Amino acid sequence: MFAVFRDLIRYNIEFTIGLILVGIMVIFAGLSFFSPIDPSLIYMAIPDQPPSAQYWFGTNSRGQDLFWQLSAAFKNSLTFGITVAVLSRIISITVGLAAGYIGGWVDRVLMFVNDIFVAVPIFPILVLFYFVLRNNMDSFTMALILACFGWPFDARLIRSVALGLKHREFTRHAVFAGMSTRRVLMEEHLPYVMPIVFATFMNNMLWSIGMEVTLAVLGFTNINNPTIGTVLYWANSHSAMVVGVWWWIVIPVILIVMTFIGLFLLAMSMNEYIDPRSRLRRMGA
Amino acid sequence: MRGYLWFAGKRLLQLLAVIFFGVSAMFLVTYLSPIDPVEQVLGRLSARSNLSPEAIASTRIALTEMFGTGQPMLQQYWNFWTRLLRGDLGASLMAFPTPAMELVMRGMPWTLGLLLTSTLITFLIGNLMGGLAGYFQNNRFFKAFGIVTMGLQPIPYYIVAFIILIIFGFLWPVLPISGGFSMDVRPSWTLPFILSVLQHSLLPALSLVLVGLGGWFIGMRALVSNIVTEDYVTYAELAGVKRETIVGSYVMRNALVPQITALAMVIGGVFSGTIITEQVFNYPGMGSLLVDAVNAGDYSTVLAVCTVSITAVATAIFIVDLLHPLLDPRVRTE
Amino acid sequence: QDAGGSAPDLTQFPRNETVIVHNPEGIIRNPAWFNLWAVGAGNGTSNGLHNLTTDTLWFIDPDAGIEGASENAVYNSLADDVWQYNDDFTEMTVKLKKGIYWSDGVEFTADDVVFTVEKQAATPGTPYNGAFSAQVAEVTAPDPYTVHFKLKNPNSRFHALFSVRWTAAWIMPKHVYENVEDILSYDANPPVSIGPYTLHSFDPNGTWYIWEKREDWQRTAMGMIAEPKPRYIIYRNNISTDNRLIEIRNGNLDMVHDLTPEGTFSVVQQDPQIQGWFPGFPYAHPDPTLVMAIFNHQNPKFQDKRVRWALALMLDARAMSMASYRGAATLSAISVPPTGTHPRDYHAPLQDFLINYEIDTGTSKVKPYDPNIGVQIADMVRPQFGDAVPSDETAVRNAFGYGWWKQNIPAAEELLTAAGFTKNGNQWMMPDGQPFTFSVMVPQEGVVNRLGVIIAQTWAQNGIGATAEVDADTWGRQRVGNYECNIAWAVETWGGHPDLSFFMDSYHSAYVAEPGQSQPDRNWMRWKDPRLDEIIEKIRGIDFNDPKGIEYGHDFVKLHLEEMPNIPIMAYNVFSIQSNRFWTGWPNAENNYANPVTNWSNGRYIFTQISPVEGAA
Amino acid sequence: MTLEKNPEILKVEGLKAYYQMNYFGVSREVRAVDDITVTMRKNEVYGIAGESSSGKTSFIKVLAAAIRPPLRVVEGTVKYSFSSGPIDVAHASPAEIEAVRWKHLSYIMQGSMSVLNPVRRIGRTFQDFAQRPLGLKGAAFEERVIKHLARLNLPPDVLRAYPHELSGGMRQRVTIGLATVCHPEFIIADEPTTALDVVVQKEVLSLIRDIQKEMGASVVFVTHDMSVHANVADRVGIIYAGRLVEEGPTRQMFFAPKHPYTAHLVASLPRIGDTQQRPALEGRPPNLADPPQGCRFHPRCPLAVDKCRKEVPPMEVVGPDHRTACWRWKDVEPLVNVAAPAGAMA
């Protein structure tokens, strides 16, 4: 394991960069646990200060130190995005692989449910939940709801790959090697869909964070809970860009871009690790 | 052929069931929503004028009667389906008594036009670049392109749209930044109108394309990275088949089936997807209609949008499923 | 910079003949609907329709009104004179102007007014159905230019139904609507206008409307005051804040309804042609609505006035002003908005009373009022805005308000202790031993949202478990009383006229609803007090213009101070800006002839006062 | 046979091609091709035989310029002299290799079941592969292809079929068709008939042979099936553990092998009617990651002496066109059961 890791770092500059970027963001988000100030408080600092030695990321028009504000926001949003992505990945992998491999009525039922979830528009449902739950609509509840709607696209994608794998000889071979259905799915088929899983993991994270941003911008979330969405909501409602408080928007954008480029690079290099054949391909540089 | 019809028939039943359950679910959702459309109307009315409490009370009664929102749920549900089967989605509650479908149909061409084209463009460019990047894994240009799109994708859409607005609306004001067409043309199938519509859709479309690329790109790249190791690709390479052909017809063609399924789902889902675009660019469409309707408790319109959307998504998937044997000759319709 | 290429491309609408107005309504869902007499038809109203094509008997401006054309901000519009009541206010007679014509050439007469009242009284679903059917016993037209109302009950404010503050009972063209079978499903496209403009064209998607001046504009009530200058008026709606900023700088908007404070500060600094209400800071126009912290009196937590006072004394006016308006707030300690002519009638006369106002905390006596808060705020923003901030004392008072309560935590704690509360660590406990926690409901956006957040935070910092709760449906929830503390307004006034019945009449305890039931507008806190009822009944017994009205108004203010049923904070300032690039003569604090807010129908008088800029277009 | 007179088309010298892996904590070197020197001539069919995993495919990959990581050419040259000019494919640039592919050099990969694009009709695949080198378009091209397919006993319908609609034999013939339609000078085939039944195998082989004769092309093909070599090849080379151990005219190889391994291969070939076990080689094929010292065959060689264990035997010429790498080639006898027809030893 260690050797794998070492080699990934040694031979794969993408992996290294990705690791560094993601590492920075994890540390940054983790810092919020040690935040000296409650990020929900406003007017605790002089507003509209550009980045400086005292305020690394400046302060916003609400008198908040953006460093700690963003640290909390990234902690919340990334946790949120990862929760959604992980939960919906679990569902979509299970459903996709099972539907593709088992087939028959299992497939039909799963795809039927899948179609319903794809077809039903999520926005009114989220808003309804918001209306009904109001204060109790915390980000975990929202993550659960989004997870319920985030799986069907990818489940179908995974299913279509799994359908092809089902008829491959090695699947039958695995069955005769006594592997249980679960093992066949998890160990034989899952690696095949891993690149898709990684890709959709990120897409899903982006989708859920984007959804959170949209809802926040429209005011359908608890806007006093620092998240990327609410940071932008407030920046927008203070016309930050127009007024010249650019750091309020530019810094979170840079951070989120860093995060996802980091994840992208990691995913790319992980794909290579999973598929020994593509490793060889890159060696042919 | 008979087998195929049998398959299509079964699939059609599934389509109908999906629509039925989806629409019913949305009915339940709207029924449970605590927002009362009558109060919303009253709120607007009383904010503007100085009405006495008695006057407000009697208006409330009149409106509840007109909207039919006081009936028990099963009754409303029954009414809803009987009306729907006659093709009637009821009167909008925020634009009473205009049929909800009329509101939907007004926004639809804009939403469809903008989103279909930008989705297709995004699909084409994203997949093309993703395919190329997956094939030429060590190519600098595609690597850079990947990083740029991957860098663009996480930027919240709102910001991207906003920056485009500033650049093309203010710093270099060459394109209109609001509306579907300009005020001195009349909607008609004439050149000035069409040009005006195109001109107005450029910025919104650009913003949608920019943020949408990444998803397709990375998806295609992942699919392709599985396919490039197949023997037939290696063999074609060894035979000196033109790179374009290999990338296009060997690599991407084989990765296309799942992407087309995804496209169907996305295209079907365009209806609810443009709230922010419509806000930033003041563009007509269904996204803001849905937000307004939800906020106003206009359940007829919410249901009309949902019914259209559910039908569209389900149908799109249905069609792709039916076309599957065409897309992939190996598929057997057991 | 050049506007070339950016929308709207107005070759057909030369800018020296065209004014472009921002309408804050969202997308108009029923754009081809011009019937204003169907409730909830989803049509636009402030898209020019009610601003330019309608009329009724009187207008009362939230600001001073045009000199000569109005008196005490009251304009006689279709009416030729003010209302005439009989002694016990059971009958009202109105004289109408002559020579007024509908845009289709039919003359306007008393029959139109009678039709308007009778038709709406008979048709549920029309806006004044409830009002007319409950109040009007009989309406007649003794002659074509006189209307006579007999009322079911005495009502000294009946004319208010025909007096525009934002809207009022618009007069229907009888000759059109009498032929319509179901007026609720009639779209009236194109509308017949009694104002100086008619419909030119509109966006089928509901985002803009173009109106054109009538040839016979003189034959309208407004035309009789002065000629409206623009040949075309374009109303554009659903333009996002950033979009608005860009469009006004690109020359595609002349009047913007509202912006963010920050957006306003930057745009007036960058573009010298753009003006706000005040020539300098705070630029915003104070609306005749008063933003306040509204407590739900049916909630046991807020039934002790000492608690309410304690909560008021915990607040820091400077923090609230900075957080909500970045200092550009116009504060008011009393329950009357500091707008229009009210400072003259209420704030100035009551200043000494407030300075000497004393409350007994149970432990000590304190004078909570601080008349210098405005100056302090002005000093706070001066480093940023420099000379734009007024320094003259009167100007400061007009802009920042007459004063507010000084934050006084010890006094607040004494009050809470007196009310039986105890402090456990940093958390206040109610007499029943439970922690004192509640949610502060705030709307989704805008300055009120910001205000609510800082209020909740200030309380929380002082040991009250208050949390800001943002909701999209604050309106619905305050109506059914589903909140604990609500940041909104429960006070609205005419603005230009001292009469307070606009909001006070509905404060009568007879209207207070049961918990969970729907509360009629404005007494959202469901405050009940026999002394209040007494004042209300006294006001009902006098005429609108009776000078005693101000006296009773003062009584109300004092009662309110004693009870503190809600905490008045500041006027709802609106950042309305106008561009002098193509047109000038807009109203402002010095020449406050009209309210610049574009969606109120009174704004129509502005079009008679502006003039095109020479050589601009 | 007068093969010597034919001009050389391929000259492989001291070729070493290894699989080198050093990644994700694994490092390994497999010396799949270890110092092979061989020449091939115009208009010749050269068969390569050898045990499973002896490096045949690896060698052929180098010849076909299909060198992909982890396979690396460590040493040596692979020089072709095509009509368009000489080229060393082990060191040429991709563009240079591209220029000769299919036109001069074509390759039939091992496992031809999966070398056809599953979603492309055969006709399109033909266009992809052959249109450019042939320089024909439209009807002329189609005509040419159909004619060629007819030679392979394939109906023109095939062009409209998808690969999965064809039987294995048909697919194999299509692959051969693809590789030969441009009349390349040099054809490389890796186990082209392994998956086929004997009837089809024979048919396919005779096709390859016929086409080769007709076009005057050179063919190198790999199979472990000695009976195929016996009937198709002009010369046969035997690879053992990454080395060429013997090459010579087919007949000589079968009836007068000069290497104990060759003798073995020939003798172990089962025939119908066998009821007794044939002499099978003892021991297991050497592990190419760690090959034995000296002659690589020595652990299994009945003739092995001390020298064999220590010194690598050089290639010695033992007859016209016949070379072997064995210290004791003179002692090699054809093994039992091989009935040499009269005059074969001449």
Next chain:
Amino acid sequence: MTTLLDVRNVSKRFTMGGLFGRKTVDAVVDASFSLSAENPEIFTIIGESGSGKTTLARMILGLEDPSEGEILFRGEKVDRHAGRAERLKFMSHVQPVFQNPFEAFNPLKQIERYLESTARRFLDTSDKAVIDRAMDEALQKVGLSLKEVRGRFPHEMSGGQLQRCAIARALIPNPPLLIADEPVSMVDASLRMSIVNLLKSLRDDLKVSVIYITHDLATAYYISNRLIIMQRGRIVEMGDARTVLDSPEHAYSRLLKASVLSTDDAGDGKLMTDPAMVELAGSMVGQDGELVQRPDGRKVRVYA
């Protein structure tokens, strides 16, 4: 006598094709034979490419449902949809060697997993040492060793190596019935003989029955007890292996034998088959005919 395997009138028809033109392929038509439990034998299936050998094997393995007919293993129907426990029991008795070794292993996974899983499941142990020993023993039988295989991915192995791994895996549970689909197609003659001998000794020493699918008539002759010859889905000749191969009767069988390459005239480049034979054999494709019992025990398809 009890039957180990009973294949009764089994047919398999595939439908395939796109939107409109659909085709059906009769992969196996009415095949019947049985294996006895007491006399383990090597039962060989020979035939054209695409004649349905693999399909038949798949149906026996329960990977494909017969369109018609049924297959009984030890008196129980082979059922693809049976419960997991039953399927496992079946698998511990019947093990396959799949035809295409390149396809038989997951290219993303190391080869040893298959062996390990088989050992773990069917030897019912989780003792690492026992499993490793079982794997190594099985690999040694086919000329490999665990050391060579461990940690390797399929693409790092030659075709023959993969094929041998596949055989080794199937041997681990010691199944009474082994279905080997062209198990030696990719190994050289010498190794092929040792594997074939391995099959032989399995039969003789361990009483394993083997269904041996091959194109190699020589090894078929050498080890099999009985064989069937298939042409385009149909069994055209069936009987004692040596009887049939010594004097094939059906036209296709004869063509088959005649097509076997010999080394006797190595270097002469003789590759011609008598066209008349080819024609005759070809003319029988698709005809129904009937399997007729001959006095020497074989059955031959004759046509009306």
